[in-house]
Amino acid sequence: MDYSIDYVRKHLPPEDPPLERVPRDVVNEIARWRDVIKDGDVELTARATRWTYAVFAELDLGRFLFERDFPLFWPSVALPSSPFEAVSFGLFDEKSEAAGLGIIIDVPGMRDRRFEIVDYLLFPRLNNQKFPLAIRYSELDLHVAHPQGATSACWAKCNRNSSVWGVLTAGHAVSTRPGGSVPMVTGGSASVARTYYQPVDAAFVKTAAPTGATYQLGVLSFPAMTMTVTVHCQGGSTTRTIVDVTTNCGVTHTRKIGIRFCIDRPASPGDSGALVTVANGDAVGIYTGDMKVPGPPPGVRGHAQNFEQAVYALDVTPYL
Numbered sequence: 001m002d003y004s005i006d007y008v009r010k011h012l013p014p015e016d017p018p019l020e021r022v023p024r025d026v027v028n029e030i031a032r033w034r035d036v037i038k039d040g041d042v043e044l045t046a047r048a049t050r051w052t053y054a055v056f057a058e059l060d061l062g063r064f065l066f067e068r069d070f071p072l073f074w075p076s077v078a079l080p081s082s083p084f085e086a087v088s089f090g091l092f093d094e095k096s097e098a099a100g101l102g103i104i105i106d107v108p109g110m111r112d113r114r115f116e117i118v119d120y121l122l123f124p125r126l127n128n129q130k131f132p133l134a135i136r137y138s139e140l141d142l143h144v145a146h147p148q149g150a151t152s153a154c155w156a157k158c159n160r161n162s163s164v165w166g167v168l169t170a171g172h173a174v175s176t177r178p179g180g181s182v183p184m185v186t187g188g189s190a191s192v193a194r195t196y197y198q199p200v201d202a203a204f205v206k207t208a209a210p211t212g213a214t215y216q217l218g219v220l221s222f223p224a225m226t227m228t229v230t231v232h233c234q235g236g237s238t239t240r241t242i243v244d245v246t247t248n249c250g251v252t253h254t255r256k257i258g259i260r261f262c263i264d265r266p267a268s269p270g271d272s273g274a275l276v277t278v279a280n281g282d283a284v285g286i287y288t289g290d291m292k293v294p295g296p297p298p299g300v301r302g303h304a305q306n307f308e309q310a311v312y313a314l315d316v317t318p319y320l
Contacts, residue, residue: 090244
């Protein structure tokens with residue numbers, strides 16, 4: 001999708017949400033990174049993060065009003081058991097969807113539909129701010145043809161047995177059965193120690209321990225639109241921007257629901273499993289593939305698994 005800071009400034013509310021409505025963990029994390037992350041418009045990114053998680057918190061509490069009667073059973077669409085369990089909040093693609101930002105429910109693609117604003121949600125405790133609620137008919141194209149085509153995100157040590165080392169990668173890139181063989185690019189094979197694909201698209205592949213020095217990898221908990229990230233692909237690192245995220249408020253430490261975010265442009269086939277970091281080096285995601293909206297004109301985003309959920313699900317500590 002086409003992305004610009006000006007586009008965000010145009011559609012993001014110009015004032016912060018009431019600070020007491022922003023989860024305390026989010027406030028603390030912003031305070032931690034705002035003096036470290038110097039790329040882009042830091043104040044805009046901080047405001048976007050506050051709005052993102054204030055909206056998620058109000059959705060979780062049911063503190064919102066539908067502008068019109070929202071159909072709980074939208075024609076031909078299977079929604080999650082709770083309509084806001086797996087929604088995302090972020091930017092719409094102006095060319096393939098609509099101008100603006102809002103709350104998005106991704107559902108499987110349909111021949112005659114691709115994006116519809118079905119209602120508007122009013123948040124009385126967030127300065128009466130109103131956001132559109134959209135259905136996005138999309139298709140996830142996972143970026144791997146076979147395990148050898150995947151990418152390792154980082155080293156990891158098992159929390160259950162400190163002598164067991166391995167690497168993290170995308171869950172769809174390897175066998176879904178523990179003990180399954182994983183051919184390695186360097187020759188030979190490793191084995192799957194743990195995987196939670198689906199819905200958590202991550203796997204811990206057991207290998208020999210690293211021979212060089214390692215250090216524990218920091219983790220960013222609350223990604224949000226406008227954050228600049230680096231995708232560490234096999235062919236070299238590439239810069240992208242986060243455009244929408246699903247909530248991790250209260251659900252990061254679960255394996256039931258996969259938490260993901262989208263970036264403005266995809267990477268390349270074979271980059272599944274690549275580490276996604278923010279400017280200070282903290283890990284934020286594991287790259288997994290494309291999120292496609294049919295055209296014309298077509299819309300394509302990159303897709304990533306939330307990193308914090310991945311290391312929790314796999315019960316590992318990440319290292320570089």
